[in-house]
Amino acid sequence: MSIDPMRASDVERERIVAELRQAATEGRLDVDELDERTASAYTSKTRGELLQLIEDIPTARVAPPSPSPQRRLPTTPGRTGFTARWLAPARRRQAATELAEFVAPPMRAHGYALEHASDAHMVFARKHRPVWTYVLAVALFPLGLLALLHTEREEIVCDLHEHEDGTLISVSGKAPLAIRRALSELER
Structure with missing residues (x-):
């Protein structure tokens, strides 16, 4: 040597x-x-x-x-339930501001409105009329028109928890594939 x-x-x-x-x-x-x-x-x-x-x-x-195991991105089309978690390298207030700034616009594009926002909790909601209500309205006209009174509500809930390395963000709800994929990308 x-x-x-x-x-x-x-x-x-x-x-x-x-x-x-x-x-x-x-x-x-x-x-x-x-x-x-x-x-x-x-x-x-x-x-x-x-x-x-x-x-x-x-x-x-x-x-x-x-x-680290690569998490598979959602592939199921349609609006289905999901959960996503990731650690944001920022304090809770800043993480909430960035979440509202970057996540809210795509949510609005898919029909979700920000119903509640605080540093610890955000709720995005969407009301819609399912397709079956239109089918019933047409098939059982005029009585079927009552089916059009029915609407469904979908929520996406974001919880922000202080963590020693930043803020742990947990998101769950029912959303279309594009939103589920985008939020799952943040988990990586």
Whole structure:
């Protein structure tokens, strides 16, 4: 093994000392060896000198992190129920403002109106008349016209909860495929 003549940095010295301490906790070094090698690490001038202190200690091979499972985007057409959760890297008030700014316009385009908004809770709602009411109105005319009085309401509820790393946003409700896909994209 050729000795690396490059000058060692304090960060490199600390990393070697940490490896020596780990080796001692695993029983690979006794207390005297740990003290001796730690002192040598702090007085080492080159990287080569540092590497010699740990060359007889097997390094822990950390397995690479397993790739996070890719969440499948919704593919079912029509208006169906869904849930989505993601962590926004902002405080709750800012996350609520951004949610209203970026999510509300596409919701309006699909017929949803913002009914309630606060820093912790948002409700988008849509009222619509199902197709079956028109079929009944035509098939059973004139009495079938009463079916046109029926409307259905769909809601999308957004809850925002403070989290140490930002704001946890949970969205659930019934929505068309385009909205479900867009909100599911935010989970990644």
